[in-house]
Amino acid sequence: MIKKIKMITFDLDDTLWDNKPTITNAEVETRKWIEDRVGKINWGDLNDFLILREDLIKKDPSIAWDISKLRVEIFKEKIKEFVSKQECESIAKNAFDFFLKKRHEIRLFLGVEDALSKLSKNYYLGVLTNGNADIKKLDIGKYFQFSISSLEAQDSKPNRSHFDMAKSHIPNLKFNEMLHIGDHQVNDIYGADTLGINVLWFNNNKALWQQNFNKPDEFANWEDLTEIIGNKYEPR
Numbered sequence: 587m588i589k590k591i592k593m594i595t596f597d598l599d600d601t602l603w604d605n606k607p608t609i610t611n612a613e614v615e616t617r618k619w620i621e622d623r624v625g626k627i628n629w630g631d632l633n634d635f636l637i638l639r640e641d642l643i644k645k646d647p648s649i650a651w652d653i654s655k656l657r658v659e660i661f662k663e664k665i666k667e668f669v670s671k672q673e674c675e676s677i678a679k680n681a682f683d684f685f686l687k688k689r690h691e692i693r694l695f696l697g698v699e700d701a702l703s704k705l706s707k708n709y710y711l712g713v714l715t716n717g718n719a720d721i722k723k724l725d726i727g728k729y730f731q732f733s734i735s736s737l738e739a740q741d742s743k744p745n746r747s748h749f750d751m752a753k754s755h756i757p758n759l760k761f762n763e764m765l766h767i768g769d770h771q772v773n774d775i776y777g778a779d780t781l782g783i784n785v786l787w788f789n790n791n792k793a794l795w796q797q798n799f800n801k802p803d804e805f806a807n808w809e810d811l812t813e814i815i816g817n818k819y820e821p822r
């Protein structure tokens with residue numbers, strides 16, 4: 587029997603675009619921007635970052651889901667010994683604004699715009715992201731009725747807050763009338779599937795399924811998406 591869905595929600599990073607080149611570029615450019623003002627900085631490696639992140643979360647638990655605040659606090663930590671307290675605040679804030687601008691310089695996967703344009707005619711579309719990209723800053727924002735970030739959900743996927751908030755956008759909507767699409771096996775697929783939301787896994791790099799529940803339907807190419815959804819969810 588064909589299941590009827592009314593709402594489709596999408597993850598952003600690594601689902602609508604390849605996030606690594608975007609973030610790497612934003613990171614490199616922002617470090618340059620800061621060093622132009624402060625001088626050479628020892629940025630440390632990933633391990634240093636993780637330790638610093640843990641410390642900051644201990645002082646302020648909201649840092650765990652407020653990744654924008656996390657970034658500002660890390661900038662402050664890195665520059666505080668070189669500048670006055672006041673400069674530290676303002677440079678960190680301006681550096682973050684610069685970073686956020688660069689972070690929106692994305693290149694959509696082939697077929698994304700076309701698929702969203704078509705799907706938006708038949709479904710209520712939403713964004714559920716753990717990141718700080720804002721869909722409304724992008725041209726494709728016009729296809730979405732709503733967008734929920736971790737900041738708004740005050741939690742991160744796979745926890746249910748994002749999904750509950752999405753569901754509340756249509757009165758009496760049931761989880762099984764929703765479809766969530768994302769690349770992350772846990773944050774997107776496990777999180778949504780646990781609630782009874784239909785799922786499609788975006789897997790464009792031939793990743794192996796590593797969860798201890800059945801692999802859902804997957805797709806690797808956005809140009810196939812409307813047809814997959816049509817076959818699965820639309821009576822003909």
Ligand SMILES: [Mg+2]
Nearest residue numbers: 597599600769
């Ligand atoms: Mg993702």
